Amino acid sequence: MDPKFIRNFCIIAHIDHGKSTLADRLLEMTGALTEREMHEQVLDSMDLERERGITIKAKSIRLHYKAKDGNMYRLNLIDTPGHVDFSYEVSRALSACEGALLVVDASQGVEAQTVANAFLAASHNLTILPVINKIDLPAAQPEFVKEQIESVLAIPAEDALLISAKSGIGVEDVLEAIVARVPPPKGSAENPLQALIFDSWFDIYRGAVVLVRVMEGRIKNHVKIKLVAGNDTYEVEQLGTLTPKPIALEELEAGDVGFIVANIKRVADARMGDTVIEVAHPAPALPGFEAIKPMVFAGLFPVLADDYEPLRDALGKLQLNDAAFFYEPENSVALGFGFRCGFLGLLHMEIVQERLEREFGLNLITTAPSVRYRITRVTGEVIEVDSPAKFPNPSDIAKIEEPIIKAMIITNEDSVGGILQLCQEKRGTQKNFEYLSPTRVMLTYELPLNEIVLDFYDRLKSASRGYASLDYHLAGYSESSADPSRDWQPRHCTRNRRGHPQKRSRQVLRRRHFPQTQTPRKTKRRQAPHEARWPG
Numbered sequence: 229m230d231p232k233f234i235r236n237f238c239i240i241a242h243i244d245h246g247k248s249t250l251a252d253r254l255l256e257m258t259g260a261l262t263e264r265e266m267h268e269q270v271l272d273s274m275d276l277e278r279e280r281g282i283t284i285k286a287k288s289i290r291l292h293y294k295a296k297d298g299n300m301y302r303l304n305l306i307d308t309p310g311h312v313d314f315s316y317e318v319s320r321a322l323s324a325c326e327g328a329l330l331v332v333d334a335s336q337g338v339e340a341q342t343v344a345n346a347f348l349a350a351s352h353n354l355t356i357l358p359v360i361n362k363i364d365l366p367a368a369q370p371e372f373v374k375e376q377i378e379s380v381l382a383i384p385a386e387d388a389l390l391i392s393a394k395s396g397i398g399v400e401d402v403l404e405a406i407v408a409r410v411p412p413p414k415g416s417a418e419n420p421l422q423a424l425i426f427d428s429w430f431d432i433y434r435g436a437v438v439l440v441r442v443m444e445g446r447i448k449n450h451v452k453i454k455l456v457a458g459n460d461t462y463e464v465e466q467l468g469t470l471t472p473k474p475i476a477l478e479e480l481e482a483g484d485v486g487f488i489v490a491n492i493k494r495v496a497d498a499r500m501g502d503t504v505i506e507v508a509h510p511a512p513a514l515p516g517f518e519a520i521k522p523m524v525f526a527g528l529f530p531v532l533a534d535d536y537e538p539l540r541d542a543l544g545k546l547q548l549n550d551a552a553f554f555y556e557p558e559n560s561v562a563l564g565f566g567f568r569c570g571f572l573g574l575l576h577m578e579i580v581q582e583r584l585e586r587e588f589g590l591n592l593i594t595t596a597p598s599v600r601y602r603i604t605r606v607t608g609e610v611i612e613v614d615s616p617a618k619f620p621n622p623s624d625i626a627k628i629e630e631p632i633i634k635a636m637i638i639t640n641e642d643s644v645g646g647i648l649q650l651c652q653e654k655r656g657t658q659k660n661f662e663y664l665s666p667t668r669v670m671l672t673y674e675l676p677l678n679e680i681v682l683d684f685y686d687r688l689k690s691a692s693r694g695y696a697s698l699d700y701h702l703a704g705y706s707e708s709s710a711d712p713s714r715d716w717q718p719r720h721c722t723r724n725r726r727g728h729p730q731k732r733s734r735q736v737l738r739r740r741h742f743p744q745t746q747t748p749r750k751t752k753r754r755q756a757p758h759e760a761r762w763p764g
């Protein structure tokens with residue numbers, strides 16, 4: 229197909245602003261699924277996604293749309309997750325697109341991930357189409373949200389699309405706007421092949437299946453390909469695309485998004501951001517993107533010692549489809565044999581734990597989440613330590629550094645006092661304080677990640693009565709005022725922490741007993757103040 233008629237775009241937004249619901253409508257209006265196959269948030273296919281009503285994994289779908297100009301367009305849509313733990317999925321999706329639909333809830337306005345994702349899209353030079361969703365709600369304030377988009381994000385919003393993804397109002401205009409305003413892909417099918425790997429999954433019959441965006445050239449069945457970073461060569465066995473059902477294709481051309489099956493044994497062999505080239509016509513690698521690193525670490529131990537082997541198998545299986553998840557054996561005097569695991573964040577940790585318990589029937593003990601410290605030995609050697617077992621002798625340590633995050637909090641003006649106090653207590657340093665509107669405030673803080681992994685999110689929600697939103701990313705390392713070696717000891721910090729010694733012990737206990745409270749489910753999300761105080 230002439231690239232003139234191809235549009236690649238993704239849907240980005242703050243959590244719950246209606247990305248997957250908009251994707252539903254786009255699928256429906258382009259006839260990708262029949263009425264019988266259609267249900268709410270059809271792209272959220274994992275059990276956990278459906279139960280919690282959140283998207284965990286980005287999904288890429290090819291649609292066909294006959295526009296009002298009479299031409300048939302091929303639209304490659306990517307629905308992304310909104311939760312901060314999965315923001316790397318968003319940045320990968322962005323590198324496969326020329327445009328992004330920035331969905332903003334008309335009743336909530338611009339939130340933390342709206343800002344973070346809009347900046348991410350702008351840094352990828354994408355054309356951003358603002359879409360104001362949920363205009364059917366009585367509390368919708370589309371004009372006010374338009375002003376916010378202009379003033380906070382500096383994106384022109386006079387022609388923002390006003391829609392209700394739930395009822396379908398205005399969604400046809402979204403399709404027309406994609407065709408008219410998102411630029412077509414640039415590459416040419418005549419150049420040597422360069423395809424960017426931006427997702428992969430494991431199929432028991434086919435091995436690793438990689439999802440690529442072809443930037444230049446074309447790829448055909450039975451061609452010999454090479455993955456630049458791994459330096460391995462493979463023969464293409466099957467090409468295809470998701471509609472959302474997988475369909476086989478003869479070839480993929482510059483501008484297309486599709487999957488490649490090539491007898492790649494492990495997902496780890498097909499690295500995200502790697503470039504697929506043709507052995508016969510080698511081309512340079514594309515810029516790619518940074519490898520994802522786990523940020524939060526915890527020990528997972530089976531309750532029954534006999535479950536150790538099944539746990540190892542289960543972890544291996546989970547990791548096949550989740551490159552962000554890391555594990556290695558660990559043993560503890562108190563808990564016996566188990567594994568040290570790394571996660572992207574607390575929601576990711578909760579999901580892995582829940583999947584292990586549910587899908588593999590394991591009964592587990594999880595230790596309190598912690599972070600990876602950087603330690604400089606007196607000899608000058610620098611090591612990274614994510615587990616108490618690996619901690620060097622105190623007399624060997626010259627310096628301990630801990631990971632610092634840059635957090636952006638958007639909240640109502642009346643809860644600012646409580647939040648400032650909370651950040652102060654969590655050893656935060658204020659970097660910025662900005663009014664987004666007379667009643668909304670954006671705070672930027674640098675905080676030690678270790679303080680976030682316990683009850684920060686929870687306390688932020690209660691300090692703001694549910695109205696604050698949080699986004700963060702790793703900002704680097706700084707010398708630690710906490711003493712992790714003691715933190716990790718079983719007695720847990722009753723006397724060994726500067727600041728609020730007992731509090732941390734309580735946080736640890738609370739988190740162990742009520743692990744769900746960190747990441748409330750969708751039903752609990754934005755409550756009116758009186759509901760927040762008197763649940764149920």
Ligand SMILES: Nc1nc2c(ncn2[C@@H]2O[C@H](COP(=O)(O)OP(=O)(O)OP(=O)(O)O)[C@@H](O)[C@H]2O)c(=O)[nH]1
Pocket residue numbers: 241242243244245246247248249250269281282283284308309310311361362363364365391392393394395
């Ligand atoms: N009233 C109303 N509700 C909507 C509309 N669009 C979405 N919703 C509701 O908003 C909630 C969140 O919708 P989702 O589509 O799951 O949101 P999302 O942005 O995909 O959420 P994540 O993927 O978890 O970030 C659901 O309960 C939807 O039914 C709308 O136009 N009007």
Ligand SMILES: [Mg+2]
Pocket residue numbers: 247248249272282283308309310
């Ligand atoms: Mg979703």
